[in-house]
Amino acid sequence: MFFFFLTSGLFLGWALGANDAANVFGSAVGSKMIRFRQAAIIASIFVILGAVLQGSGGAESLGKLGSIDAIGGAFTVSLAAGITVFWMTKYNLPVSSTQAIVGAIIGWNFFTSSSTDPQSLVKIVTTWVAGPILGGVFAILIYKLVKYILIKSKTHLLTQDAITKYALIAVGAFGSYSLGANNIGNVVGVFVPSAPKIELDFGIFVLDGTQILFFIGGLAIALGIITYSKRVIMTVGNSLMKLTSETAFVVVFSHSLVLFIFSSQSLSDFFVFIGLPPIPLVPVSSSQVIVGSILGISLLKGGRNVDYSVLGKIAAGWVATPVLAGLISFISLFFLSNVFNVKVTQIPTENIVKEQIQITQPEINLPISTLNQPIVNTTDLQAERIDLIQITLIVSLIALILVAIYLLWINRNLRIQLKNTDYNDQILKYNEQQAVLEYELKITNNQNARLEAAVKTKKKAQKKLALDIIQKTEVLAQLKTEIDEIKKKPENEIKYSDLNNIKTLIVEQLNIEKERKSLNNYIQELNINFYQNLSTKYPELSEKEKRLCALLRLNLSSKEIASILGISFKSVEINRYRIRKKMSLKKDEKLHHIINKL
């Protein structure tokens, strides 16, 4: 049942985490100096630490203001504060959970006719004003110091950026710790008197009922940070003023200092020790301290851009929020008590009714400091101690084994996956290489085939031309024979047709020189490499001899070559002899074999 009633407090914690994380890490995450996940983890850890280790101061002050002695009352007060915060946030009115919870407690005091300690009230209200002012003063001092250091150190902007990143993380952690320490009272402070009286023994440390409550409250704040603060940071994180990363550091640092001061028991004790008045340990509004810090820096810069209406809104919030929360609290308590019959206080109902009718001074004065005095089960003053060492050890061991198995399983899967990926990659690579090689081979084969075809065609054409020449030479010889025969005939027997035949043969003869040149061109074109090889190996050969070699390469006989070149058979033979000599060939070596090898 206790945990059911605690939900309203946890809801308030969730809302606080969602909204106030932006004050600590808003600028850093909004400006992408730190990733949200990083910020959320740090903030969550330090909020819980702050709540558990240093959260009692603020909660105690709220307890002094009004000791809510029944879980139903605590639930209603917390819910009233939550509704106020939710409603005022919805209508964009400046609101603080601290002021809401104080108003709701006073509402409970009114309802139960409990007295409100004026001293505590004054102390709390004073800190509301002092918080932003102190934030502004700290901001100015830290700003001056940081600026002085930056100018003197002449650090490179990039190094400065790196330092700022670490500084923002450190100051964010400190801010989260202070937020947890200072504001946990708002979240679960009203439930402290109703907290179960148990102690959890972890071996190294022991958590009492209040600390467990603070731990749960801290978890609620952490949940708010993780689940919802990103949206707040991204939408309203920088809306107040666009800050440079260095200014953001100053603002968050001064805010953290203020929250820390108002929640540190040790610091308060130290003040007393050196003869100063103690520091009031009171929850202060994180947002209002941030606003105070920013205004402080703006004033330092000349105050040109200061929106003074913000100050007015804050002041209005100091009055409006508690009044509204008090009203909601009072009405809710009335309904819960009279309609649903939920016990909202340990004070007898008849007394409350009586007091409400008579409107006189309340006679029941519960001790103000009731934090450690259980109201429920007041007879049981000894807290139940639960030894968690063995349980923790066994659970930790099982968890470790499970984590180890899980990691091994992941590692194995990763290795198999990696192996498969490597294997597939290699196959893919080989396939690609094979495809490329096949393609290249195909191209080369095609080229070779084309070249061979071209060589064949040219050789054919060359041979045809050579044969044509031979044929034409033969025709000329025939012509010569015919003319000789005509000459032998008596003049009266010579026919016109004989002369016509001779004319035709002569016309053909005219074309022979042209074709011979064409043949030479063909031979040269086809045998470029052959000519080059020949010139390199036998440089003493003349151009005519090279041409003769090219014709020999076509396997033409000396007679055919003589016809093509228009020289006598004997000249061809003499030339062949000269070539053999220049090539220094032995008797058994055949000229056309040597030429074909080139």
Add this chain to the structure above:
Amino acid sequence: MFNIFKTSKSVNLSIEEFFDKIEYGNLNFKKGINHYLKNEISDFEESLKTIHTLENEADTLKRKIENDFYVYSLMPNYASDIINLLEKIDDVIDLSKDLLSQFDVESPNIPEDIKKMYEKLTSASFKSVENMIPAARIFFTSPEQVKEKIQKVLFYHREAHSLATELKRTVFKDSESLVLSEKIHLRYFAFHIEQISDASKVVALLLSSLVLKIKM
């Protein structure tokens, strides 16, 4: 995250190296123009070749810096401004290289009596860029001192502007031996030399606005 100091140091070095390239490029620009005016063509070609190499190296460095800024989320609030600044600084060496290439390709015929004016104009543009580089360097360490440095840049920019105007006036009004096409050609080159000082002025103004932006 924990290598952020190492990354910052490496980017610092890259930025310094980038500025060195721009500085050498500027020196080569002046040298190249002077060689051309003295008809030392082989030396001019050497300068052109050097500035070409320097421009390529500066481009590579700029791309590396740009990449590092985005990959490692360096100065996320001002990354785009700083990259824009480096782009504008790179424009200076780009313009210098283009101008020397234009001299090489178009080989303008500069009369002897005007050569001195070209020399002065080149010197003013050179000094404007020469003063821009320390201003850009100091921006990264002592932004509050940038203002002092950019005054010189602005001064030499004004100087270059008035010299260019005087040169153009001389070309169009006092050089009767030149035909209109030659005059236009000479004006074109004066305009382009002046543009280099314009580019340095753009960098100077960008620096002063950046200082205001990053000021705490």
